[in-house]
Amino acid sequence: MKNLHKILYLLPLAFAFSCEPEFDDLPAPTGGSADFTNYVAVGNSLTAGYQSNALSADGQLNSFPAILSAQMKLAGGGEHTVPLLTGDYGSRGAGLDLLGQNLIVPELKLDYSADCLGEISLGPTLDGMPYGSAQGFFTSNATPGPYNNYAVPGAKSFHLLAPGYGNAANLANNSANPYYVRFANPSNNNETVVAAAASANPTFFSLWIGNNDVLGYATSGGDEGNEQITPIAGPAGVGFEATYNALVASLTANGANGILANIPDITSIPFFNTIRWNNLELTAAEATALNQAYANYNAGIDQAVAGGALTENQGNLKKINFSAGNNAFVINDRPGRSVPGLPNIRQALPRDLIILSTPQDSLKCAGWGSQKGIPLNYVLDKTETDAIKGAIDSYNSIIKQAADNNNLAFVDTKAILEEMEKGLSFNGVTYSTQFISGGAFSLDGVHPNTVGYAIIANAHIDAINSKYGSSIPKVDVNQYEGIVFP
Amino acid sequence: MKRLITSLLSILPLISLAGGFQVNLQGNQQAGMGHLGTGFYLGASSTFFNPAMMGHSENKFDLEFGGSGIISSVAFQNQMTGDVSRTDNPLGTPFYLYGTYKINDELTAGLAVYTPFGSSVVWGDDWEGRHLIQDISLQAVFIQPTISIQASEKLSLGLGFVYATGNVEINRALAFQNSNNIQSGASLSGGANGYGFNFGAHYQATDKLGIGVTYRSGVKMELEDGDAEFTVPTPVQATVPPTNTFSATLPLPSTTTIGISYQLNEKLLISAEYSNINWDVYESLDFDFETNTDGFQDSENPRRYESSSIFRLGFQYMVNDKLTARIGGYYDESPIQDDFFNPETPNSDNLGLTAGLSYLFSDKLAIDASFIYINGLERESYYTGNNLNQDFGDNFGGKYKSSSFIPGIGVRYNF
Numbered sequence: 001m002k003n004l005h006k007i008l009y010l011l012p013l014a015f016a017f018s019c020e021p022e023f024d025d026l027p028a029p030t031g032g033s034a035d036f037t038n039y040v041a042v043g044n045s046l047t048a049g050y051q052s053n054a055l056s057a058d059g060q061l062n063s064f065p066a067i068l069s070a071q072m073k074l075a076g077g078g079e080h081t082v083p084l085l086t087g088d089y090g091s092r093g094a095g096l097d098l099l100g101q102n103l104i105v106p107e108l109k110l111d112y113s114a115d116c117l118g119e120i121s122l123g124p125t126l127d128g129m130p131y132g133s134a135q136g137f138f139t140s141n142a143t144p145g146p147y148n149n150y151a152v153p154g155a156k157s158f159h160l161l162a163p164g165y166g167n168a169a170n171l172a173n174n175s176a177n178p179y180y181v182r183f184a185n186p187s188n189n190n191e192t193v194v195a196a197a198a199s200a201n202p203t204f205f206s207l208w209i210g211n212n213d214v215l216g217y218a219t220s221g222g223d224e225g226n227e228q229i230t231p232i233a234g235p236a237g238v239g240f241e242a243t244y245n246a247l248v249a250s251l252t253a254n255g256a257n258g259i260l261a262n263i264p265d266i267t268s269i270p271f272f273n274t275i276r277w278n279n280l281e282l283t284a285a286e287a288t289a290l291n292q293a294y295a296n297y298n299a300g301i302d303q304a305v306a307g308g309a310l311t312e313n314q315g316n317l318k319k320i321n322f323s324a325g326n327n328a329f330v331i332n333d334r335p336g337r338s339v340p341g342l343p344n345i346r347q348a349l350p351r352d353l354i355i356l357s358t359p360q361d362s363l364k365c366a367g368w369g370s371q372k373g374i375p376l377n378y379v380l381d382k383t384e385t386d387a388i389k390g391a392i393d394s395y396n397s398i399i400k401q402a403a404d405n406n407n408l409a410f411v412d413t414k415a416i417l418e419e420m421e422k423g424l425s426f427n428g429v430t431y432s433t434q435f436i437s438g439g440a441f442s443l444d445g446v447h448p449n450t451v452g453y454a455i456i457a458n459a460h461i462d463a464i465n466s467k468y469g470s471s472i473p474k475v476d477v478n479q480y481e482g483i484v485f486p
Numbered sequence: 487m488k489r490l491i492t493s494l495l496s497i498l499p500l501i502s503l504a505g506g507f508q509v510n511l512q513g514n515q516q517a518g519m520g521h522l523g524t525g526f527y528l529g530a531s532s533t534f535f536n537p538a539m540m541g542h543s544e545n546k547f548d549l550e551f552g553g554s555g556i557i558s559s560v561a562f563q564n565q566m567t568g569d570v571s572r573t574d575n576p577l578g579t580p581f582y583l584y585g586t587y588k589i590n591d592e593l594t595a596g597l598a599v600y601t602p603f604g605s606s607v608v609w610g611d612d613w614e615g616r617h618l619i620q621d622i623s624l625q626a627v628f629i630q631p632t633i634s635i636q637a638s639e640k641l642s643l644g645l646g647f648v649y650a651t652g653n654v655e656i657n658r659a660l661a662f663q664n665s666n667n668i669q670s671g672a673s674l675s676g677g678a679n680g681y682g683f684n685f686g687a688h689y690q691a692t693d694k695l696g697i698g699v700t701y702r703s704g705v706k707m708e709l710e711d712g713d714a715e716f717t718v719p720t721p722v723q724a725t726v727p728p729t730n731t732f733s734a735t736l737p738l739p740s741t742t743t744i745g746i747s748y749q750l751n752e753k754l755l756i757s758a759e760y761s762n763i764n765w766d767v768y769e770s771l772d773f774d775f776e777t778n779t780d781g782f783q784d785s786e787n788p789r790r791y792e793s794s795s796i797f798r799l800g801f802q803y804m805v806n807d808k809l810t811a812r813i814g815g816y817y818d819e820s821p822i823q824d825d826f827f828n829p830e831t832p833n834s835d836n837l838g839l840t841a842g843l844s845y846l847f848s849d850k851l852a853i854d855a856s857f858i859y860i861n862g863l864e865r866e867s868y869y870t871g872n873n874l875n876q877d878f879g880d881n882f883g884g885k886y887k888s889s890s891f892i893p894g895i896g897v898r899y900n901f
Contacts, residue, residue, distance in 0.1 A: 020559055020561070020572070020889070021559060021560070021561040021862070021864075021887035021888055021889050022561070022887075023561065023563040023570060023864075023885055023887065025568060026563075026565065026567075026568035110721075122721045415877065415878070416878045419876060419877060419878050419879070420878075423873070424876060424878055424879045425871070425872075425873040425876060425879040425880075425881065426879055426880045427614065427615065427617060427618070427880060427881075427882040428615065428617035428618040428869070428871075428882050429617045429661040430873070437781065439661065455878070458878075458880070459878055462878075473566045473567050473568075474566050474880065476567075476614055477880070478617060478661060481663065482661065482663055483662075483663065484663050484664060484665055485662060485663065485664040485665070485719035485720070485721050485722060486664070486665055486719070486720075486721065
């Protein structure tokens with residue numbers, strides 16, 4: 001015990017050396033039974049990296065396949081070549097005008113603007129003037145093929161099987177897509193998207209297609225628009241089932257592994273849930289004035305009920321009544337429900353979805369939704385949402401079946417969106433499907449932003465790892481760009 | 487119609503505060519031997535360790551004061567990427583001050599000032615868990631006037647009233663992004679206080695065998711009028727007020743200890759102790775903000791701590807008349823469940839090894855020195871918080887490991 005204090009002198013030294021805790025290194029990521037050396041992504045805008053209503057070079061470099069391939073690279077993956085947009089289109093983005101004026105517009109950014117009442121508020125605004133001519137856009141491509149991303153914004157399932165979809169000569173009759181024209185095979189510009197992707201000889205592929213088969217119908221207002229829901233039945237190139245199976249057959253022809261993504265319920269995206277059915281805010285005086293204005297209309301409905309033209313229930317649905325506070329918007333009713341001599345209108349119900357591109361100025365200053373009905377092409381009613389949901393369910397069972405039949409990985413993006421409706425948390429940050437405040441959707445309310453694409457990339461990684469026994473590391477979602485405030 | 491941006495609730499992460507932050511450094515003699523002292527007398531520091539024994543002194547006045555320096559390091563390893571983050575904690579400086587006055591053979595009065603709870607964790611502004619915690623500083627000072635009585639020849643009892651005062655500061659990142667890349671964040675700070683008591687009983691069964699029991703009550707630290715500062719992009723300020731105030735309650739747990747000591751021979755004493763800490767009072771930490779908006783509500787943060795135990799063993803050896811040497815160890819269970827492990831309090835099961843020396847300069851003056859090495863055992867834990875059943879999200883977590891090196895020094899004086 002005599003030397004005890006000498007030992008004690010040494011103790012601090014011994015402790016100092018072990019003061020920094022250390023860990024064993026993790027095993028290096030592997031590809032398991034999958035080969036990621038040539039990963040090729042096939043799909044639509046969601047695979048291209050479209051966000052805030054445009055495709056830009058920045059968006060392309062932050063697409064979910066770009067994020068995914070960077071992680072695959074850690075597990076033996078190869079380079080990822082993307083047909084990048086160049087010039088102004090590359091930097092400001094190139095998107096199709098949602099108002100249907102056939103202009104090419106730059107992407108949306110969050111900025112202040114004045115509305116028809118002169119009130120200044122923050123919202124999505126175009127990043128500069130629309131492009132005067134679309135010509136440069138069609139040829140704007142920085143890199144020669146073959147590529148690792150054959151995604152074409154706007155493509156429906158059957159478009160990927162359509163010859164000439166990338167031939168500029170077909171633009172005039174709307175059977176080509178400018179987003180594909182710009183990178184279609186120059187020596188064979190009638191080549192289908194899926195043939196081009198297959199000839200890139202993927203060792204691994206992702207396929208996420210079918211969203212536009214319902215989305216085009218939905219964003220153009222359902223039955224009143226000029227787009228239809230792609231039917232299930234029909235030959236390849238027409239019906240979803242045969243088309244989808246043909247796409248998978250092409251991509252697996254050389255024995256490639258891959259992952260199939262299903263279709264989320266698009267009626268729960270911000271585009272359909274931001275302008276709520278009852279967002280009409282009225283003062284008591286405004287409500288009284290409107291009620292007076294609708295007095296004759298309501299009397300006419302009562303008459304129609306009394307005369308037996310409408311049942312009492314139908315009459316109640318068509319009558320208009322306001323009170324102070326939040327009110328249901330007035331919307332146009334379906335053609336079959338009109339009463340002669342009266343405007344064919346009703347008040348919205350909770351299940352009626354009003355689309356985000358409904359002109360705000362018309363709501364605020366032109367009496368839409370209060371003095372007159374919101375046109376039907378801005379509203380999805382229950383018949384239309386039922387049709388959309390029904391089609392999605394059918395598509396999804398076909399997609400799941402294809403994954404099982406071909407022994408491919410499967411990612412349930414429908415379940416991701418359902419979970420995000422309740423709030424999806426990553427490392428302490430919670431994202432939701434709320435427009436802007438939810439943090440994961442871009443400013444068009446349809447496409448994810450980069451945070452959202454990172455979430456999708458992670459879901460792909462989980463599904464691939466569990467199917468192929470690989471260990472691709474996931475990404476930290478919070479490090480990506482989300483909603484950027486001015 | 488109102489503008490579209492009304493609710494920002496979902497990207498405002500929840501605010502959280504610390505737990506699992508008990509500091510067991512209330513006497514350098516005890517610290518040298520596993521930090522135990524319930525079953526036998528070691529001077530004025532008994533005011534904390536077992537107030538029943540204050541009257542065991544042979545002096546009229548006993549004074550004792552001292553402190554420690556906590557050099558701690560916590561490391562985190564992301565199990566997906568293998569990336570390692572480390573804390574850069576400032577030196578922690580708990581201290582103590584005790585005085586006892588022996589009024590007569592039956593009655594002794596004492597006063598204790600000590601720091602039984604505190605935490606100082608700095609992960610940095612940019613680390614991957616920044617949305618849960620960047621740094622936290624928390625300390626509580628207990629002031630405890632105490633009396634003890636000698637109830638019988640063998641039994642003594644003591645009771646102290648505790649006034650606790652403390653302060654806390656927390657910084658964490660928020661997920662708002664803006665075009666000039668200013669990091670959004672929340673900074674919460676405030677002072678809190680509360681009341682409690684410290685009860686002890688000691689029974690000297692034989693000359694050699696002593697048994698002690700103490701109950702240090704829980705203390706509800708009430709924080710009123712704390713400052714909440716939010717750095718957020720200008721457009722968000724209508725929803726998240728840049729300056730706000732808040733109130734919160736932080737429950738500090740009670741500790742029940744039973745200790746036994748045995749004088750093996752003239753030189754060697756052995757003692758063992760068991761403590762139970764009712765950390766299960768720390769169910770949730772809720773912040774009540776003075777100003778709420780549609781998108782900015784009060785914050786509820788599950789903690790769900792569980793009761794924990796500490797096992798201690800210590801030896802004291804009188805080398806000679808002047809010099810006493812001590813050695814000991816303890817095993818201190820973490821109260822934090824693996825699903826509710828927030829890096830604000832990166833507390834693992836701790837294995838502590840201790841050693842100490844005391845030197846008597848005169849009959850009146852003694853110096854105590856101690857060294858503690860704490861090995862925070864490796865654990866893999868995550869913070870699920872309010873997201874218990876998510877399939878696609880990622881709860882923050884990975885492997886945690888820590889170590890601390892704590893030298894301490896104290897002085898005893900009597901007259």
